[in-house]
Amino acid sequence: MQVMKWSALALAVTAGTTQLAFASAQSESKGFVEDSDLVLSNRNYFFQRDFKNNAPGQNMREEWAHGFMSEFASGFTQGTVGVGVDAYGYMGIKLDSGRGRDGTGLLPANSEGGSQDNYGEAGGSVKARISNSVLKYGEMRTGAPVFATSHSRLLPETATGFNVTSEEIENLSLEGGYFTAYNNRASTNSDDELLINYGAGEIGDSIGYLGGSYSFTDNLSVTLYGSKFEETWNQYYVNTNWALPISEGQSLTFDLNIYDTSDTGDSLQGEVDNTTFSLAAVYALGGHSFLAAYQEVDGDTPFDYVGGDSIFLSNSMQYSDFNGANEKSWRVGYTYDWSDLGVPGLTTMVTYVEGYDIDGTDADVNGGYAGLQGEDGEHQETDLDIKYVIQEGAAKDLSIRLRQAFHYANDDQAEGDLHEFRVIMDYPLDVL
Numbered sequence: 522m523q524v525m526k527w528s529a530l531a532l533a534v535t536a537g538t539t540q541l542a543f544a545s546a547q548s549e550s551k552g553f554v555e556d557s558d559l560v561l562s563n564r565n566y567f568f569q570r571d572f573k574n575n576a577p578g579q580n581m582r583e584e585w586a587h588g589f590m591s592e593f594a595s596g597f598t599q600g601t602v603g604v605g606v607d608a609y610g611y612m613g614i615k616l617d618s619g620r621g622r623d624g625t626g627l628l629p630a631n632s633e634g635g636s637q638d639n640y641g642e643a644g645g646s647v648k649a650r651i652s653n654s655v656l657k658y659g660e661m662r663t664g665a666p667v668f669a670t671s672h673s674r675l676l677p678e679t680a681t682g683f684n685v686t687s688e689e690i691e692n693l694s695l696e697g698g699y700f701t702a703y704n705n706r707a708s709t710n711s712d713d714e715l716l717i718n719y720g721a722g723e724i725g726d727s728i729g730y731l732g733g734s735y736s737f738t739d740n741l742s743v744t745l746y747g748s749k750f751e752e753t754w755n756q757y758y759v760n761t762n763w764a765l766p767i768s769e770g771q772s773l774t775f776d777l778n779i780y781d782t783s784d785t786g787d788s789l790q791g792e793v794d795n796t797t798f799s800l801a802a803v804y805a806l807g808g809h810s811f812l813a814a815y816q817e818v819d820g821d822t823p824f825d826y827v828g829g830d831s832i833f834l835s836n837s838m839q840y841s842d843f844n845g846a847n848e849k850s851w852r853v854g855y856t857y858d859w860s861d862l863g864v865p866g867l868t869t870m871v872t873y874v875e876g877y878d879i880d881g882t883d884a885d886v887n888g889g890y891a892g893l894q895g896e897d898g899e900h901q902e903t904d905l906d907i908k909y910v911i912q913e914g915a916a917k918d919l920s921i922r923l924r925q926a927f928h929y930a931n932d933d934q935a936e937g938d939l940h941e942f943r944v945i946m947d948y949p950l951d952v953l
Contacts, residue, residue: 545652545653546650546652546653547597547601547602547603547652547653550596550598550599550603550650552596552597552598553595553596553597553598553604554595555596556595556596556597557593557594557595557596557953558594558951558953559591559592559593559594559953560590560591560592560949560950560952561591561950562588562589562590562591562947562948562949562950563587563588563589563590563946563947564587564588564590564675564676564945564946564947564948565587565588565944565945565946566585566586566587566588566674566675566944566945566946567942567945568582568584568625568627568941569581569582569583569625569941569942569943570582570583570939570940570941571939571940571941571942572937572938572939573937573938573940575937575939581621581622582622582623582624582625583617583618583622583625584615584617584618584623584625584627584628584636585615585616585617585618585627586613586615586616586618586627586628586675587613587614587616587675588611588612588613588614588675588676589611589612589613589614590609590610590676590677591609591610592607592608592609593607593608593609593645594607595607597648597649597650602649602650602651603649603651604647604648604649604650605648606646606647606648607645607646607657607659607661608643608644608645608646609644609660609679610642611641611642611643611676611677612639612640612641613628613639613640613641613675613676614638614639615628615636615637615639618635620633620635623635623636625674626673626674626706627674627675627707628640628675628707629707629708629709630707640709641709642676642704642709642711644660644679644711645659646659646660646661647659652689653687653688653689654685654686654687654688654689655685655687656683656684656685657683657684658682658683659681660679660680660681660704660711661679661680661684662677662678662679662680663680663684663698663700663828665696665698665730665732665746665748665831666732666746666758666760666778667728667730667732667746667747667756667826667827668680668698668700668730668748668827668828668831669829669830669831670703670828670829670830671706671828671829671830672830673706673830674707675706675707676706678703678704678705678706678828678829679703679704679711680700680702680703680704680715680828681700681701681703681704682698682699682701682702682727683698683700684696684697684698685697685698692735692737693733693734693735693736694733694734695731695733696730696731696732697729697730697731697732698729698730699727699729700715700727700728700729701715701726701727702714702715703715703716703828705829706829715727715827715828716827716828716829717790717825717827717889718825718829718842719823719825719844719889719890720790720825720888720889720890721889721890722790722888722889723789724753725752725753725789725827726751726752727751728748728749728750728751728827729748730746730747730748730749731746731747731748732744732745732746732747732758733745733746740763740764740765740766741761741763741764742762743760743761744758744759744760744761744762745758745759745760746758748827749785750827751786752785752786752787752788752789753784753785753786753787753788753789753790754782754784754788754790754793755782755783755785756780756781756782756826757781757782758779758780758781758833759777759778759779760776760777760778760779760833761775761776761777762774763775763776770805770806770807771805771806772804772805773802773803773804773805774802774803774805775802776799776800776801776802776803776835777798777799777800778799778800778833778834778835779797779798780795780796780797780798780824780826780834781795782794782795782796782797782820783795788888789889790825790888790889790890791822791884791885791887791888791889791890791891792822792885792888793820793822793825793885793888794820794821795818795819795820795822795823795824795825796818796820797818797819797820797824797834797844798816798817799816799817799834799835799836800814800815800816800835801813801814801835801852807861808857808858808859808860808861808862809855809856809857810855810856810857810858811853811855812852812853812854812855812856812872813851813852813853813854814835814836814851814852814853815849815850815851815852816834816836816843816844816848816849816851816852817850818845818846818847818848818849819847820846820847821846821847821880821883822846822881822885822888822890823844823845823846823848823881823890823893823894824842824844825890832844835852836850836851836852836874836876838872838874838902838904838926839902839906839924839926839941839943840902840928840936840939840941841874841876841900841902841928841936843874843876843902845879845894845898845934846879846881846883846884846893846894847878847879847880847881848876848877848878848879848898849877849878850874850875850876850877851874852872852873852874853872853873854870854871854872854873855870855871855872856868856870857869857870865912866909866910866911866912867907868906868908869906869907869908870906870907871903871904871905871906872903873902873904874902875899875900876899876900876901876934877898877899878898878899879895879897879898879899879933879934880894880895880896880897880898881893881894881895881896882894882895882896893935894933894934894935895932895933895935896933897931897933898931898934898935899930899931899933899934900928900929900930900934900936901928901930902926902927902929903926903927904924904925904926904927905923905924905925905926906922906924906925907922907923908920908921908923909921909922916948918949919946919947919948920946920948921945921946922943922944922945922947923942923944924941924942924943924944924945925941925942925943926939926940926941927940928940928941
């Protein structure tokens with residue numbers, strides 16, 4: 522698998538070298554101040570998770586909070602090598618919560634068993650650019666398929682380390698990174714351990730990755746990444762996305778994702794030998810989109826990942842990732858864009874996923890996944906999503922999103938029965 526992926530990446534590089542490189546972004550720099558951006562964002566978030574079979578434990582998590590986010594990105598100084606800085610400041614304020622209802626991930630816990638009334642954090646990174654290549658060091662958001670921070674709650678997650686991106690060849694984007702610390706979504710600490718989502722026990726101290734994407738045409742692209750999670754696992758990722766225009770307003774898109782993970786070094790999470798893939802097809806006709814997808818896990822452990830959003834699989838849903846040991850799942854969905862009916866900015870979505878054949882009983886008894894799932898797990902999830910973005914006026918770009926999930930599972934699947942409701946309001950303001 523590894524040889525195949527890196528051979529494909531070499532092929533993409535070879536193809537790209539026959540084309541002219543982009544014009545140098547650094548040569549067109551207007552300066553540190555002149556190219557700067559400052560965005561102020563507000564996020565208002567209500568989160569309710571109602572556990573249906575969690576007695577005598579917590580049966581309700583419910584919190585409401587407001588977040589303020591300021592993000593500054595300088596331009597680059599002029600010259601062969603340009604330098605700059607990125608900086609951010611975040612603040613979260615509790616609007617409603619109470620002891621016994623905390624734990625949604627919106628707010629950090631306090632010492633009395635509830636949620637903090639407010640919290641904040643600030644950080645940033647320095648950056649340098651040569652031609653179309655940028656090196657950053659510091660605290661930042663990441664988006665690689667093998668290491669992506671999340672913004673699924675009130676404030677964004679960040680990670681501390683190096684990141685380099687390069688777009689010297691037309692249609693080819695390359696990226697590498699090395700990170701040693703994390704800032705979780707409900708934390709003010711920039712030196713948290715790296716986040717894994719399903720394992721238990723000792724956590725590796727660093728993750729490094731290298732990868733890239735190549736567009737063969739406007740409609741066909743390939744993405745390849747490899748990563749090493751220290752003393753834990755090596756993970757490889759491949760994606761192919763192919764969009765087929767059929768006629769005006771009509772298209773068919775295929776999206777294939779594959780992850781291959783195997784333990785390495787001290788195997789801190791135990792023995793891992795996992796290949797997980799998903800294949801999705803989307804048929805679009807005007808404002809209508811119809812989705813069908815299949816996902817399968819080949820391994821005695823769940824598909825696990827480092828970072829809150831490092832799962833680029835079709836059946837990762839609002840609540841469950843449908844990534845249990847040996848799990849198979851299928852998904853159908855429908856999305857409608859109401860622009861054709863005179864309501865631009867309004868979209869609605871409904872999707873259903875069913876997972877089955879989960880069997881985690883052969884997981885390494887000394888590893889981080891022992892006892893996590895039984896031998897005959899199954900579950901279902903239905904998600905409803907309504908989003909409206911104001912198109913003009915003083916509140917332009919203000920978005921309101923309602924998300925409802927219904928999840929039902931047997932004991933062997935282990936995530937339980939629950940209803941989850943979210944209301945998210947986002948309002949970005951471009952200052953510079």
